[in-house]
Structure formats: structure tokens, C-alpha cells
Amino acid sequence: MSVDPNRWNMSSKEYNLSVAPMPNPTTLSSLQSPPPLVHVKSPYSCVALPPLPQFHVAINPLLERGTSERIDYDVRMHPSTAKKLHGFSSVSQWQAEAAINPSLGSLTIRSALVERSIVVFPGNMDRWIVTIYNVLLAVHYTVCMSVTDDHRRRQLEGCYKWVGLTPSPTEHDVWILLTR
Numbered sequence: 001m002s003v004d005p006n007r008w009n010m011s012s013k014e015y016n017l018s019v020a021p022m023p024n025p026t027t028l029s030s031l032q033s034p035p036p037l038v039h040v041k042s043p044y045s046c047v048a049l050p051p052l053p054q055f056h057v058a059i060n061p062l063l064e065r066g067t068s069e070r071i072d073y074d075v076r077m078h079p080s081t082a083k084k085l086h087g088f089s090s091v092s093q094w095q096a097e098a099a100i101n102p103s104l105g106s107l108t109i110r111s112a113l114v115e116r117s118i119v120v121f122p123g124n125m126d127r128w129i130v131t132i133y134n135v136l137l138a139v140h141y142t143v144c145m146s147v148t149d150d151h152r153r154r155q156l157e158g159c160y161k162w163v164g165l166t167p168s169p170t171e172h173d174v175w176i177l178l179t180r
Contacts, residue, residue: 058101065164073162079136095133103129111177114146
């Protein structure tokens with residue numbers, strides 16, 4: 001019996017095809033091919049998406065661009081530093097107001113300050129209301145986490161003052177954050 005250290009034992013019964021039983025050709029072909037696709041349940045079948053809401057979603061005037069009610073806010077700072085420019089309500093009162101009406105499960109914002117979308121969820125899952133505070137906090141954290149590159153930080157210097165949100169001209173229920 002010859003044994004090559006780099007190969008199987010050439011004379012062993014396990015390797016010798018003339019001694020090993022031949023598999024049934026129908027069994028062999030079924031083992032080598034995948035099961036047939038069921039197109040109704042296939043990952044390639046079409047799945048209907050839920051319809052987009054047909055109602056108008058309004059943003060709170062404090063967050064909106066170009067309204068008489070505005071906030072003074074540098075998005076690099078914590079939302080507790082934001083100030084309502086008109087009226088005398090405390091920070092906790094106006095920041096607890098709903099950010100959108102009707103209330104949706106989330107609010108999507110795009111900004112030149114960050115590359116990815118900012119998706120804002122309710123801070124309190126019991127109420128399912130996205131508040132002004134939730135929006136300011138999500139923008140603050142996203143901006144702080146994404147502007148870590150010194151070149152990008154210098155490029156955006158002075159562009160952190162909140163101007164407001166405006167509806168996206170190309171995407172349904174997406175808002176564009178404008179800063180100066």
C-alpha cells in the first residue's frame with residue numbers, strides 16, 4: 001500500500017471508486033440542485049407597499065421656516081439652551097408640544113450638516129408623539145456625532161443656527177433643515 005503524505009491513501013477502500021457504491025443518478029441530481037422556486041412566496045415576488053398617507057402633515061410653527069414664531073438655537077448645543085423668541089412660556093412647555101400634526105410615528109429630516117437622514121422618534125413610547133424637544137435633541141446628537149472631521153467642521157463653521165424646517169420638494173413627508 002503506497003502512502004503519499006500530501007494525498008489521501010490511494011489504495012484505501014474509502015477513496016477507491018471501484019469499491020465504493022455508486023449513488024443513484026436521480027438522488028445525485030436532487031442533491032446538487034436547489035428546490036424549485038415558489039414564486040408566490042419567493043423573495044423575488046412583488047410585495048405591495050402600504051399606501052402613502054393622503055393627508056397633509058403640518059409642522060409645528062416653532063420649527064417651521066418663515067413663521068412669526070421662531071426659536072433661537074445653535075444645533076451644536078443641547079436643546080435646553082434653545083429659546084422661544086416670542087411669548088413667555090417656559091422651555092419645558094413649548095418643547096413638549098407636538099412637532100407634527102397629525103402625529104406620526106416618526107419625522108424624517110435632511111440637512112446639509114450631515115450626510116444621512118435624521119429620523120426622529122418619540123422620546124416617550126407611551127404617547128407616540130414626536131415633540132419639539134425630540135426633534136432638537138435628534139438634530140443635536142446627529143450633528144455632534146457626524147461633524148468630527150476637522151476639515152468638515154471648518155467648512156461648516158457658522159452654519160449651525162436654526163432657521164427652520166421646510167417640506168422637501170422631492171420626498172413625501174420629509175423635511176429639510178435650514179441653518180445659517
